[in-house]
Amino acid sequence: MCKVSKGLKIWLIFKDLFINRTVMRKIFSVFMCLLPLVAAGQAILDKPLSARLTGYDIDVTLDPEKHIVSGMMTAWWVNNSSMPVGEAMMHMYLNAFSSNKSTFASRGNWSASGKDGWGWVKVSSMSDRKGNDLTGLYGYVSPDDGNEHDKTVLRIALPEPVAPGDTLVLKLDFISKLPSPIRRTGYDEDFHFVAQWFPKFGVYETAGMRQREADGWNCHQFHPNSEFYSNHSVYNVSVTLPSEFVTGSGGMLIEEIDLGDGLKKVVWRAEDIVDFAWTAWPGYEVLDRKWNHVDITLLTSKTGLSKADNHFEAVIYALEYLNERVGPYPWPHLTFVDPPFNGSGAGGMEYTTLFTTMGAGAIPSFMKMAEMVTIHEFGHSYFMGMLASNEFEEPWVDEGINSYWEQRIVDHYYGDGYGLLRLPFLKMSDADQGRISYVTSPNRTIATNDLPSWMYPHGTYSMMSYNKAAVWLHTLEGIIGTETMDNVFREYYRRWAFKHPSGQDFIAVVNDVVKNEHGNRFGEDMNWFFNQVLYGQGECDYRVSGITSNRIRSYSGVVNGDSVTYTRSDRSSDTLYLSRVSLERLGEVILPVEVLIGFDTGEEVLENWDGTGAYKDYEYTGVGQVVWAKIDPYDKIDIDINRMNNSFTLDPSGATTRRMMNKFMFLVQMMISIFTL
Amino acid sequence: MTLFNTLKNGAVKAVSSYKQILLIWVTTLILVLAVGFPLRAFLNMIFDSSMIVEKLNDGFDIGVAGDIGRPFGALMASASAGTFLLSIAGFFLMTFFAGGLFRRFTMAWGRQKVSDFLRASANNFLPYLRIAILMMLIIGVLTFIMIGLPGIITMAITGMQTPSGIVMKILYVLWVLVMPVWLFVADASRRWVAATGSHKTFRALGAGFRALRERFWLSYGTVLAVLLINAAFVAAVFWFASIATPDKGIMVFLFFLATQTLVIIRLFMKAWRYAAVCEAVQ
Numbered sequence: 001m002c003k004v005s006k007g008l009k010i011w012l013i014f015k016d017l018f019i020n021r022t023v024m025r026k027i028f029s030v031f032m033c034l035l036p037l038v039a040a041g042q043a044i045l046d047k048p049l050s051a052r053l054t055g056y057d058i059d060v061t062l063d064p065e066k067h068i069v070s071g072m073m074t075a076w077w078v079n080n081s082s083m084p085v086g087e088a089m090m091h092m093y094l095n096a097f098s099s100n101k102s103t104f105a106s107r108g109n110w111s112a113s114g115k116d117g118w119g120w121v122k123v124s125s126m127s128d129r130k131g132n133d134l135t136g137l138y139g140y141v142s143p144d145d146g147n148e149h150d151k152t153v154l155r156i157a158l159p160e161p162v163a164p165g166d167t168l169v170l171k172l173d174f175i176s177k178l179p180s181p182i183r184r185t186g187y188d189e190d191f192h193f194v195a196q197w198f199p200k201f202g203v204y205e206t207a208g209m210r211q212r213e214a215d216g217w218n219c220h221q222f223h224p225n226s227e228f229y230s231n232h233s234v235y236n237v238s239v240t241l242p243s244e245f246v247t248g249s250g251g252m253l254i255e256e257i258d259l260g261d262g263l264k265k266v267v268w269r270a271e272d273i274v275d276f277a278w279t280a281w282p283g284y285e286v287l288d289r290k291w292n293h294v295d296i297t298l299l300t301s302k303t304g305l306s307k308a309d310n311h312f313e314a315v316i317y318a319l320e321y322l323n324e325r326v327g328p329y330p331w332p333h334l335t336f337v338d339p340p341f342n343g344s345g346a347g348g349m350e351y352t353t354l355f356t357t358m359g360a361g362a363i364p365s366f367m368k369m370a371e372m373v374t375i376h377e378f379g380h381s382y383f384m385g386m387l388a389s390n391e392f393e394e395p396w397v398d399e400g401i402n403s404y405w406e407q408r409i410v411d412h413y414y415g416d417g418y419g420l421l422r423l424p425f426l427k428m429s430d431a432d433q434g435r436i437s438y439v440t441s442p443n444r445t446i447a448t449n450d451l452p453s454w455m456y457p458h459g460t461y462s463m464m465s466y467n468k469a470a471v472w473l474h475t476l477e478g479i480i481g482t483e484t485m486d487n488v489f490r491e492y493y494r495r496w497a498f499k500h501p502s503g504q505d506f507i508a509v510v511n512d513v514v515k516n517e518h519g520n521r522f523g524e525d526m527n528w529f530f531n532q533v534l535y536g537q538g539e540c541d542y543r544v545s546g547i548t549s550n551r552i553r554s555y556s557g558v559v560n561g562d563s564v565t566y567t568r569s570d571r572s573s574d575t576l577y578l579s580r581v582s583l584e585r586l587g588e589v590i591l592p593v594e595v596l597i598g599f600d601t602g603e604e605v606l607e608n609w610d611g612t613g614a615y616k617d618y619e620y621t622g623v624g625q626v627v628w629a630k631i632d633p634y635d636k637i638d639i640d641i642n643r644m645n646n647s648f649t650l651d652p653s654g655a656t657t658r659r660m661m662n663k664f665m666f667l668v669q670m671m672i673s674i675f676t677l
Numbered sequence: 678m679t680l681f682n683t684l685k686n687g688a689v690k691a692v693s694s695y696k697q698i699l700l701i702w703v704t705t706l707i708l709v710l711a712v713g714f715p716l717r718a719f720l721n722m723i724f725d726s727s728m729i730v731e732k733l734n735d736g737f738d739i740g741v742a743g744d745i746g747r748p749f750g751a752l753m754a755s756a757s758a759g760t761f762l763l764s765i766a767g768f769f770l771m772t773f774f775a776g777g778l779f780r781r782f783t784m785a786w787g788r789q790k791v792s793d794f795l796r797a798s799a800n801n802f803l804p805y806l807r808i809a810i811l812m813m814l815i816i817g818v819l820t821f822i823m824i825g826l827p828g829i830i831t832m833a834i835t836g837m838q839t840p841s842g843i844v845m846k847i848l849y850v851l852w853v854l855v856m857p858v859w860l861f862v863a864d865a866s867r868r869w870v871a872a873t874g875s876h877k878t879f880r881a882l883g884a885g886f887r888a889l890r891e892r893f894w895l896s897y898g899t900v901l902a903v904l905l906i907n908a909a910f911v912a913a914v915f916w917f918a919s920i921a922t923p924d925k926g927i928m929v930f931l932f933f934l935a936t937q938t939l940v941i942i943r944l945f946m947k948a949w950r951y952a953a954v955c956e957a958v959q
Contacts, residue, residue: 672767
């Protein structure tokens with residue numbers, strides 16, 4: 001249980017006493033003017049971590065029979081621009097589930113399970129801090145696709161513009177009906193996962209922010225593939241619900257009040273997070289663990305208990321790794337949920353200090369799929385949670401970077417080369433799992449990697465925004481080195497934590513750090529890299545096309561710096577050879593690569609090819625003949641789509657394929673003898 | 678006859694039938710080579726002069742599958758189809774040779790020419806095939822009733838993705854304990870066909886059940902003991918085969934010899950079960 005500041009307790013008592021009483025509404029309105037100051041008071045963190053331009057004070061009741069959450073909300077937004085703002089934009093995410101013609105449902109193949117399955121959110125009244133009724137001043141817009149059936153963005157025409165530095169306070173009564181089947185949010189019987197459930201401000205971006213030219217709201221519709229871009233906010237959330245429900249949320253539990261009549265009120269507070277979600281289910285088992293300053297809570301089902309240690313271990317691995325290599329996790333609390341089988345639609349989601357993983361019950365211990373999901377979703381606490389990029393417009397900054405770190409963590413802790421799957425005869429690393437998705441995709445070149453999430457064509461969203469981005473981030477690490485890469489992210493965190501970085505901002509960090517650590521070794525900047533892998537559609541493929549070695553009959557020239565004249569000797573040990581290794585660049589992407597060349601004398605030579613030409617020949621004169629060559633011998637260039645042709649040997653042994661066939665034959669023979677009577 | 682004597686006499690008869698067992702082994706080897714050689718040639722063609730095979734030295738790295746690309750799909754399809762066809766062919770082959778082995782274990786003990794062995798195999802093939810199919814059906818239905826159905830019910834009740842819990846564990850153990858009954862009936866039925874020369878399948882099954890009832894504990898104990906030893910052997914050889922990663926030519930050849938030796942031993946152990954059941958029934 002957390003410590004709650006005195007100030008906050010006074011605020012909560014005040015709220016309980018007065019907030020719902022009509023006679024106090026005017027007093028309340030005046031008080032709301034001071035709300036940002038009150039909300040800025042600290043209950044969890046020592047000091048605000050973000051600008052806290054928005055905040056939400058929500059008091060609702062869950063009706064578990066009708067799956068409805070209803071109540072009131074006071075939301076505030078500070079105009080930090082230099083211009084008056086005459087409108088506000090809010091996400092109405094749950095309306096994505098209100099019809100099969102919404103952008104989300106029509107593109108995401110979601111449909112309600114019966115007439116009770118539809119989800120929606122309705123604002124029944126809205127007023128500003130002066131008590132002005134805003135009914136009639138708001139309506140739905142569809143900024144992304146013009147879909148008139150989509151009601152996931154609410155535009156409010158304000159009666160008076162919000163002056164620079166002033167605060168817009170909205171008081172809303174709203175009703176949220178949860179959808180079924182669950183897709184990120186919703187219910188199944190008495191399991192409720194309540195996410196993206198309340199009217200929520202978009203982000204008001206000022207000119208220059210994320211390379212934006214003019215001030216304006218950034219508030220996208222709810223799409224099947226992305227959902228996050230929000231201000232870091234303060235949340236005070238009270239939920240009244242039946243006492244038998246076990247709850248958890250992204251906030252810190254302030255108090256749980258027994259209201260009698262089988263009801264209770266749960267009060268949470270969260271600071272500097274980008275979204276607030278909560279869950280309620282009578283069947284939850286609650287487990288706790290402590291890591292440094294963080295109280296970690298796992299909500300799981302009875303059947304998930306046996307894998308709880310695996311999940312805790314994975315979270316702690318991720319905390320350790322990201323704390324050391326990116327930056328500190330500042331909150332003293334973290335809750336994650338392993339949903340029951342019927343709630344699995346809520347699995348694999350992230351709400352900064354609350355995330356959901358997947359059940360590990362059916363997964364054997366040699367596979368780390370569930371641990372991978374746990375690490376991935378926790379990673380979003382950093383990439384999108386603290387470093388609050390715009391997932392709608394630049395999903396690679398969110399999912400791509402997070403996948404890259406997930407793969408590093410999984411392979412670091414569960415085994416380099418076999419992090420995801422480890423059997424004596426079969427293995428796979430997490431990084432390879434992502435790379436396979438990219439290199440085997442037939443349409444990997446049809447789009448650039450910088451598209452908004454809903455613009456990726458032909459089902460390439462996941463492959464591009466998760467996997468291609470992770471692959472070229474591994475490649476970048478291979479080029480600039482792991483230590484420099486870690487320093488890039490430390491600096492990225494230092495500059496951009498609790499702000500809204502864009503992809504360009506990340507690239508600027510890369511350029512600065514690489515320049516600082518390596519000077520001009522990689523050129524003036526690293527834009528040449530990003531122009532190819534992020535903004536380009538080309539692919540990378542290097543090839544060793546052949547090796548030749550010819551005995552020299554006579555020779556005049558320089559060998560090892562000495563001028564020599566040579567006539568063929570009868571002694572074989574004195575024979576000189578001219579060996580040639582032929583390399584080719586088959587793809588459009590130009591990256592510097594290392595080339596390791598082996599001689600029959602056992603000698604090895606490491607060359608560096610800048611890759612600029614379409615081909616390159618290396619020639620060697622000496623007593624040794626080249627017998628093999630490998631491009632990228634240490635697998636640094638993950639983005640090379642075909643590593644089969646990266647190496648060439650004059651002496652393929654065939655032992656490996658013989659062994660594989662031996663095993664195949666043995667397996668079949670044994671099967672025949674076992675499975676016949 | 679005691680259980681020990683039954684097992685001992687069965688083992689002696691199985692070892693004495695080494696020529697027949699070696700014939701079965703050679704046949705299965707030729708069968709799998711028919712698929713194995715083309716697959717190996719396919720692999721060699723895919724890898725050609727690439728050194729990426731080094732990544733497969735300590736187990737198959739799935740990451741390499743991405744680099745193999747589309748040919749990997751073709752390789753997997755060929756291997757899967759090959760395995761399926763080999764399994765079907767193997768089923769017929771083992772059913773066929775069982776006829777010869779049971780004839781050998783029921784006839785007056787002495788030399789059996791290869792031609793006699795093959796003639797007996799051919800003569801008994803159809804009734805043995807019917808018995809094998811019927812017994813596999815019975816075992817399949819029983820498995821569904823004992824494991825499948827309770828598993829489905831357990832998953833529906835608990836909401837788990839896999840059946841588990843103490844009830845399922847008990848059912849697994851019961852299933853294992855019931856298996857020797859069916860194997861004994863199958864073997865005793867085939868022994869009856871070999872001994873009488875009758876091709877009447879249901880009468881053979883009746884004789885199998887009758888034999889079980891008459892000497893239940895000896896019959897059951899014999900098959901259970903052989904099965905347990907077989908299970909331990911199979912687990913050990915699979916463990917060996919999975920961890921062995923020879924990467925030099927001579928080591929790969931030795932590995933081939935070792936695995937084929939294990940296959941031969943496994944065939945001896947199967948023949949041991951047949952012979953032991955014949956001993957128990959006599």
